[in-house]
Amino acid sequence: MKKSLLITSFLILILYKSVQGQEIDSLEIEQEPYTSVDFKIGSLSHATVNVEKVRNINMNVATLTNFGPSYIYTPISPDGYLAEAHGPGLHLSFTRLGGQKPYRYRDTHFEISGGIYMGMLLYGFTNTALGGLYIYPKTNIGYRYQSPSSDTIFRIYVGFLTVGLSIGSK
16 A cells, blocks of 8 residues: 555656646646546446546647546455445546647547545445545556547546546536
């Protein structure tokens, strides 16, 4: 758990440092946020409403911030025991989109994302017991289809022992 948090913190630091010092395109910053619904299945399964906004565009690379409500499920509790842990929460992450063509002219993107999930932890489904708060790392690498001429987004990605799918629009 400590290694995962350290790796996630390091990824967030890299994304944050890469954003600093780059020019900001004011026309793209003004765009509306995208909203998508994400589903991830694996060691840390979740359903999330993801709101993301483009923060910076530098030629072929775009940096986005993501946040929104989520509901997680994991068979392994934060203490490392096998116990059904679940609960509502929020996520916050940074995403970096890359590709061969400039951002505005392409519809396929390579995506890398890092952040955290935080919220209320519950144990069991029939006799639910409060387990405190949780903080889990959020890491993804994947493919994203986002047509410049339409508002549709489709994503498929892998994370730490998970596979995810996302669909959304402006």
